[in-house]
Amino acid sequence: MTAQAALGAAVRVLTAAGVPDAARDARRLLCFAMGIAPDRLTLHLGDAMTPEQAAGFNAAIRARAARTPVSHITGTRAFYGRDFIVTPDVLDPRPETETLIEAALASPFSRVLDLGTGSGCILLTLLAERRAATGLGVDLSQAALAVAQRNAVALGVAAHFIQSDWFARVTGRFGLIVSNPPYIAGDEMPDLSPEVQKEPRMALTDGADGLTAYRIIAATAPAHLAQGGRLMVETGPTQGAAVADLFRAAGLHDIRILPDLDGRDRVVSAAQS
Template structure:
């Protein structure tokens, strides 16, 4: 089989399976199987003959994607904030909209950061990679998720600590910054999620049940006990949750509460500061 035939066959199969952006996914899977970048793949002749092993690997990858397995689970990685992170079914797939949280967190100085529900560690490790003098702790209730985070730490060469437990249970001390991308999808919204999310991502990291706000109630109420005098709390939210989460922040005593928009113009992050900077 040549590259041109592989591309055509792959696009046809993924389109029939209802996969969005089939051509883009085929290109990414083909590059992954060939062990080249997308740019290098584009420079290869469409008549390039694939080896038997490459054809077999491409067949496995296309079959998995047609079954709506996330692309990142097939390739084993996802690009986030300019760095490649290991991804497995034990963690949420890092999403571009979460980079809104990174930008908000980096907008002010901090020497210490706590990441609640760290998952793959993409948030904490991105912050520490950009602020090399800072120290950080990532907390997650899932031991397999923390194992993925530790692998990403080793891969990136970033210094971080990890603790297993529910929210603040294993946390001691105070931090300049607390960040979190908690499960926030309401139980009645789960049915509308894509097959990639419903069938492959950990539901524990997607929804807390009920109205989806339970984690924010815990985080906003408890964060002041673990923040420095002018510490900041920055969390990711669902597009319809901005007003409710901002109200929780204010009720907990946070000042300068803001709802920040993602690149699609949707409410994506709520931030607040404990106390006032003189």
């Protein structure tokens, strides 16, 4: 079977399974199975697939039809121009989180703390963009920390990682503290896509109102911020004002709510006096 024929059949399978953007995902998985760059696929559509390629592609399509995220099938996800290793133990890096990266890079920093680091995509991107800076990533999940460490090695970025329940084992002060904490309310979980529901629950929701992590961060971050240090967190699109109020009550200043590329509230930033 040619790659073109296999692609057509795969699109039909994914469409029947209700997968959004079936054609896009089928093309991504075909490139993965054939070991070719996405921008070269058109040149290879007339090629006959080897039995190994066909078997790998069919397995990938079956997994995607079962709503396994593409990144869990391929093992990687692009984020801010770099490929990150992704497993079911970490959140899939998302484009909207790049809003947090842009905001953090807008001012200089020398030492950064990433709370709930997951795959390490935020911390490692910041350190890759600011090679003179140092950073610490913390996560309660040892499995997530293992993925973050693999990404640090793969990207050639030096970073430290420790297992910690938020600030519990964190010492010292930082010029920048960042976090993409679990912010989905418990009663919103059933409405999430099947793909998102396959990601680690503890990284998605607090099982309550979605603000638990922000309360902890607001109460504790000031003691770990250097003078003039900045705190930046990703939020859900309806949480900006509530998180800003928490930061204001904690004595932080210069509080801003920043939108993502779709114009939705996405990042709340604040500064230490």
